[in-house]
Every structure is written in C-alpha cells, then in structure tokens.
Amino acid sequence: MxxxxxxxxxxxxxxxxxxxxxxxxxxxxxxxxxxxxxxxxxxxxxxxxxxxxxxxxxxxxxxxxxxxxxxxxxxxxxxxxxxxxxxxxxxxxxxxxxxxxxxxxxxxxxxxxxxxxxxxxxxxxxxxxxxxxxxxxxxxxxxxxxxxxxxxxxxxxDLYLSGYQMGERIVSLVDSGLVGLFIATPGQLNIQPRLDGALDAIKKSGKKIDAQTIATGATVNEELSKIKSFFLGHQDLKGMFAVDAGSTQGVAQVMKDSNLPSKGVHGGGFDLLPRTVELIHEGFLDFTIDQxxxxxxxxxxxxxxxxxxxxxxxxxxxxxxxLKFVTKGTVDPYLTTETRYEGKSTKPQIVPRTGPIKA
CATH class of the missing domain: 3.40.50.2300 (Response regulator)
Incomplete structure (x- = not known):
C-alpha cells in the first residue's frame, strides 16, 4: 500500500x-x-x-x-x-x-x-x-x-473529551430508550476513547438511556451494512450515533433511507465526509464533530x-x-466551498473569508 x-x-x-x-x-x-x-x-x-x-x-x-x-x-x-x-x-x-x-x-x-x-x-x-x-x-x-x-x-x-461532549449532546437530544453507538474497530485507540467518553456522559446523566455498542468494521460498505442490520432489528430505537467517519456516514444514510427524523430518532457522529455534510444540510443528521x-x-x-x-x-x-460541532445551522460553509482542507478538491487555493470570526 x-x-x-x-x-x-x-x-x-x-x-x-x-x-x-x-x-x-x-x-x-x-x-x-x-x-x-x-x-x-x-x-x-x-x-x-x-x-x-x-x-x-x-x-x-x-x-x-x-x-x-x-x-x-x-x-x-x-x-x-x-x-x-x-x-x-x-x-x-x-x-x-x-x-x-x-x-x-x-x-x-x-x-x-x-x-x-x-x-x-x-x-x-x-x-x-x-x-x-x-x-x-x-x-x-x-x-x-x-x-x-x-x-x-x-x-x-482529545479523543476522550470529544466523546464525552458527544455523549452530553446525545443526552440533550434523547430522554430515554435505546441508542445505538457504532464503532468501526472496538479497542483501537483512535476511536475507543470517544466511545468511552460518550458512555460515561450518558451514564452520568442518570437518564434511562439503553446505550448499546455495535462494531461495524474498517470499510465504509461494511459499516453501512452493519448499521442497516442493527436498525432493522431495533426499529424502536431513539438514536444512532457513531464515533468514526465511515460509521457516521452510514448512520446518516440509514437515517435518510428510513426518514428517521420524522419518527423522532436522532443521529450524529464524527468527521466531515462529503455525504455526511450533505445529509446534515438535508436534516437527516443532528450533528457531526470536526477534528x-x-x-x-x-x-x-x-x-x-x-x-x-x-x-x-x-x-x-x-x-x-x-473539536467543533457542525449542525444544520453551521454546515453551509462546508457545502459552498470545495477545498483540499476538507478533502473535496485537489486544487491548491487560498479561501477568502467574510464576516466575523466565531470561536
């Protein structure tokens, strides 16, 4: 390779x-x-x-x-x-x-x-x-x-902190019920600390949220398949969230395919794969986290x-x-530019910006 x-x-x-x-x-x-x-x-x-x-x-x-x-x-x-x-x-x-x-x-x-x-x-x-x-x-x-x-x-x-903050966001969206937490490769230190942080935040909240962890695999197609299978077997779930880029894109796709936001199901995850960004804009995913x-x-x-x-x-x-949460209200700049900085273009460029800088 x-x-x-x-x-x-x-x-x-x-x-x-x-x-x-x-x-x-x-x-x-x-x-x-x-x-x-x-x-x-x-x-x-x-x-x-x-x-x-x-x-x-x-x-x-x-x-x-x-x-x-x-x-x-x-x-x-x-x-x-x-x-x-x-x-x-x-x-x-x-x-x-x-x-x-x-x-x-x-x-x-x-x-x-x-x-x-x-x-x-x-x-x-x-x-x-x-x-x-x-x-x-x-x-x-x-x-x-x-x-x-x-x-x-x-x-x-800071992987644990980012996961903890995702867990706090989950708690703000879901009051109770089943939540699927998807991870490509359990135990690997690039993503396991995020899962640990999310689980700790959910537990600390005291809410009656049943958080189940699902391993999805290292390739995007495998991840999508595992997420679809979990949803089909748990259609009463209240949320689907992921701690890696490929699984997040898979969550977003399943959320769209079954129009889950209209049923009160929430979703989110990590990273800015182009399809993830598009589906946040379309309202099928609550957030993603930019690292x-x-x-x-x-x-x-x-x-x-x-x-x-x-x-x-x-x-x-x-x-x-x-760590930066990207939501429907803040996603537009990611859609209106195609740059090397987000992996959507090979072209070297200086990107002009306008307006105030938001922390």
Whole structure:
C-alpha cells in the first residue's frame, strides 16, 4: 500500500492563519511565487538542508477520512522541502503497521509518524526508532495516559473529551430508550476513547438511556451494512450515533433511507465526509464533530521539520487539533466551498473569508 510522494512540483497553499510570519517561502507562496520544493528548502529564514523524508504509517490507508490529512502532508512537505511516504494497513491490522514502522527504520527515514491505535504494540518499534536517531510522532491516535510509549508528541484531537461532549449532546437530544453507538474497530485507540467518553456522559446523566455498542468494521460498505442490520432489528430505537467517519456516514444514510427524523430518532457522529455534510444540510443528521484532519498531517510535518532543523533543541509539543460541532445551522460553509482542507478538491487555493470570526 506504500505510495511515495516525492518531488512535488509546486508549493501548496497554507491553511488559513496557520503560520503568521512563516518566512520568505510562505510569503512568496501567498503572493503567487512559484517555488520548487528544493528551493523551499533553501529559502530564508532557514539554511539549505537535505530533503528529509518522513514516513506516515496509517491504520486505514484508503479511508476517505485521511484524504485531507494526505493533502496537509503534501502541502507542508512542499513548503518545507520534505519527501514523504504514506504506508501502513488498509484494514487496521496492527501487525502490518508495526512492520511498516520497522521498514521505515531499516530504510533510515528521517522521521516517522504513526497513529498509536494499540496500547502496547508500538512501544518497542518506536523506542527502536528513537535509538536509531529517528524522531517519532503520534497523530490521530495516542498512547494511553501514563503508558510506556516513548513517542515525542501527539498531534490530534482529545479523543476522550470529544466523546464525552458527544455523549452530553446525545443526552440533550434523547430522554430515554435505546441508542445505538457504532464503532468501526472496538479497542483501537483512535476511536475507543470517544466511545468511552460518550458512555460515561450518558451514564452520568442518570437518564434511562439503553446505550448499546455495535462494531461495524474498517470499510465504509461494511459499516453501512452493519448499521442497516442493527436498525432493522431495533426499529424502536431513539438514536444512532457513531464515533468514526465511515460509521457516521452510514448512520446518516440509514437515517435518510428510513426518514428517521420524522419518527423522532436522532443521529450524529464524527468527521466531515462529503455525504455526511450533505445529509446534515438535508436534516437527516443532528450533528457531526470536526477534528480537522488536514492539520493532523500539516502540523506533524511541521513538528518534524522544527525538530530536525534545530537538532532536537526545539519541541516537540502536543497539539490538540480541536473539536467543533457542525449542525444544520453551521454546515453551509462546508457545502459552498470545495477545498483540499476538507478533502473535496485537489486544487491548491487560498479561501477568502467574510464576516466575523466565531470561536
């Protein structure tokens, strides 16, 4: 599944407001100057450097959620003079991911990024990489608090908190009855903390909500099938909510197919797959939560660059990529723009904005 992205031709656009005062390279890019990646590595304020290579290991390499993540990697790599590789597993196979990390070490990568989706499996290979002088960053999923995993920093959402806040939103929508909570791969650290947070919030509410957990699988088609089957066997349910992108899209589709909002059923989940956004606009899903996958790629490359450029003197630092509820009342900007930042366009662009900024 490895896909090398080398010798990118043009500097890609910088995410809005990302790097104020980012230097000559970013300034010229914003002004329309054409700079090759090799030139980007030589432009001020940084001295010329080798084309470092960062290997991104992923747990679901073909999942549409990670399309904007890959665009973020591409853009930062072009800006900072990097090559990159996108590799790992297509179906959340931890052994395949560990093998990919070991392969990156053997190939003498300059940096490695990996979602730590298993609480122990990555401890040894990450330590092996660090011992070889290769910095390793976690993105999208992190090791449990207090674990022995030696990764340098985590770039991603506070997963438990996001799940807890989703649970609070569920409680505000549903007074009692059966609620289905869908999760692609139970136990994996990119999504299990969300489920744990949601269940804790529901329990703390004291409401008579029967929350049942349903595993859906690692592919979008499989997820939709499992969600349909659960609904057909539990047509008295009061809500369907998901903690991953593919399952959320599946929930939205089932909500539409059976017109469940008209029957008082509520639904919601995570991430901004195009179909999910459309069905929120049409009123078939109450909300989704944006965790900004673009910057999970961009910021990770940026952290690797600063670490390598400073000889390890600067950083690394954890970065929380945020939590934002998207509802029918706030979804329109996601429909009226097609950008790399949300994975709906390949075209590099600076997106103009108007009106006040809402926190």
């Amino acid at each position: 490895a896909q090398d992205r080398e010798n990118q031709g043009d500097v890609q656009s910088v995410r809005r407001g990302l790097l104020q005062g980012a230097g000559l390279t970013a300034a010229l890019a914003l002004l329309g100057g054409a700079i090759t990646p090799a030139q980007a590595a030589e432009a001020g304020p940084f001295p010329a450097h080798k084309r470092w290579k960062i290997v991104f290991v992923n747990h679901v390499t073909t999942n549409p959620f990670f399309v904007p993540t890959q665009y973020g990697i591409q853009d930062a790599a072009a800006l900072l003079g990097f090559d990159y590789q996108w590799t790992g597993s297509a179906n959340a196979d931890v052994a395949e991911m560990v093998n990919a990390v070991n392969a990156a070490i053997a190939a003498k990568a300059d940096a490695i990024a990996v979602p730590i989706v298993d609480p122990k499996a990555f401890n040894t290979p990450i330590q092996k990489a660090l011992d070889a002088g290769i910095p390793v960053f976690a993105y999208n999923a992190d090791a449990p608090s207090g674990s022995a995993n030696p990764r340098l920093a985590y770039i991603g959402q 900004q996958p673009y910057v999970q790629g961009f910021y990770t490359v940026l952290e690797a660059f600063v670490f390598l450029a400073s000889g390890g003197l600067v950083g690394p630092a954890n970065i929380n990529t945020g």
